[in-house]
Amino acid sequence: MKKGKLFGVGVGPGDTDLLTIKATKILKNVEVICSPRSAKLKPSLALSIVQPILDERNEKYDILDPLFPMIEDKSALNSYWDLAAEIINTNLSDGKDVAFITLGDPTIYSTFSYVAKRIAESGYEIEIIPGITSFTGCAAAAGISLAEKDEIVVIVPKVDDRLKRIMEYGDTFVIMKTSRHSEILEEIVNQDNRDKSIISVQNCSMQDENVFEGFSKDKKYLSTTIVKFRDKK
């Protein structure tokens, strides 16, 4: 019997038109869409992005929506990922192809990697479909280049001491999910005395997208700050 295949599909930052042709082809053909939720009653943003594509389908499809809560407890998280992998495995074993959709790109800070490891151990075929990352989406929205010539770009998911230590060695810094730590970020960035520009983007490529100079201070979840230093150390 034919075994199913798992696709990790990057759906980009928010605008459905930022899906790739390849992603839309897969989303129109797989039997099962897997779209994790962060809370029991919270609708999935990734699912809302691909919904217009799914609405064009004639054949039915199933939706798996495993719960991936935003918690720090590693062993609890492992149980959630185990459970998700188990449900996906059952579908693959039944010969159904599964598209696991993920915001941005599946290889950049995505829960897809944890689930994919488990599915790979079970021996199923996996293919990753790259997506538009939030940071190139943000740079496009802000109308700036992230890097030119020999510039080094650093992508940092968390505002902490490691950012402080690496700062003097890079030219452009993309700091993700910045709203919750904007004061500390401002302090770290201002300790570097190079000439710099700071731009933040909230809800990139969505209808309420907001691009502005400076740090992102209100607690919107999807915010990214880009710091560009103009002279090299």
Next chain:
Amino acid sequence: MKKGKLFGVGVGPGDTDLLTIKATKILKNVEVICSPRSAKLKPSLALSIVQPILDERNEKYDILDPLFPMIEDKSALNSYWDLAAEIINTNLSDGKDVAFITLGDPTIYSTFSYVAKRIAESGYEIEIIPGITSFTGCAAAAGISLAEKDEIVVIVPKVDDRLKRIMEYGDTFVIMKTSRHSEILEEIVNQDNRDKSIISVQNCSMQDENVFEGFSKDKKYLSTTIVKFRDKK
């Protein structure tokens, strides 16, 4: 009279199916496609990627193919960019929309930024359409994640002392165009005694794509090496 608009369109790493829906819509509607060539007789890779989309068009379009040679001389380069901006300006002034196509993403090491600055100075509207970057394309091809949890990703366009200095502060390093400097790269990477994995991708997402462990030693132009360190300093 209506003025034209300049679109910077990222066409991704090589596979036409990695174009976004947004990019295809623009490519089917603009009056002019601008696709720089690196040599007089060399066909443009970006143009070959979008050709299947252009072939679906009913209306005619013009192609501008300014020469952007791969030289280091800054003042000579500036003249080439000035010339390209001038031709684009003429088209915009005639009310024609222009799509400047660029491999990967227009905000990451793209000549688009140099031309866009000049067009912006002339007061025309510019919109950037993000594309799949070569490094997420490479990670997808290799079936690996670039970053998980708190990991810091560093993107480096050149193998030199700056890479050496920043290395101990990051977790994943994406080094672009590595073939020409693979020996020095290997030396720098091996000086770091952390446990690591090294994967190179040549001609990502193209028909002759080649993914392998270790460094990329033959002189193919489009090669990228991903170094992942497993333990943090």
